[in-house]
Amino acid sequence: MTPTRLELIGSEVAILWSDSSEQYLVMEKLRAASPSAENTGERDLLGNKIGGTKQKSFPGVTVKDWRMVGGYAIQFDFSDGHNTGLYTFDYLKALD
Numbered sequence: 001m002t003p004t005r006l007e008l009i010g011s012e013v014a015i016l017w018s019d020s021s022e023q024y025l026v027m028e029k030l031r032a033a034s035p036s037a038e039n040t041g042e043r044d045l046l047g048n049k050i051g052g053t054k055q056k057s058f059p060g061v062t063v064k065d066w067r068m069v070g071g072y073a074i075q076f077d078f079s080d081g082h083n084t085g086l087y088t089f090d091y092l093k094a095l096d
Contacts, residue, residue, distance in 0.1 A: 001017050001018050001019055001089060001093065002017070002018045002071070002089055003015045003016065003017055003018070003074070003089065003092075004016050004017065004018050006066060006074070008027075008062075008063055008066075009024075011026060011027050011028070011062065012024045012025060012026055012027065013025045013027060013030060013063055013066075013076075015092065017093070023092070023093070023095075023096050025092070025095060025096075027061060027062045027063045027078075028057065028058050028059060028060070028061050029095075030063065030076065030087075030095070031058040031061045031063075031076075031078050031080070031082065032055075032056060032057055032058055033095055034082060034084075034085035034087075035085050035086065035087065035088075035091060036082070036084040036085035036086075038082070038084055038085075039082075039085060058078075058080065060079075061078050061079050061080050061082075062078070062079045063076050063077065063078060063079075064077045064078065064079055065077040069086055072088055072089060073086040073087055073088045073089065074086075074087050074089075074092065075087070
């Protein structure tokens with residue numbers, strides 16, 4: 001399933017999917033769910049988690065812009081400067 005249309009409406013990201021379903025994601029929650037290494041941390045060669053943020057909420061953060069990445073993900077530019085998370089289509093759909 002792929003997004004056919006994406007709009008920024010107020011404090012939400014509205015996505016129309018190829019199966020005609022609609023999804024509305026609150027921007028602050030979308031920022032908190034960023035799958036980036038900056039947000040979630042990353043694993044070293046021994047499997048130890050390094051980095052990541054303990055911040056769980058991002059009050060007032062909005063989506064300023066977005067772009068498609070290949071045919072599999074969307075990258076959002078947030079008002080706090082964060083833009084390194086790649087939200088795969090499956091991951092976005094699961095956030096609903």
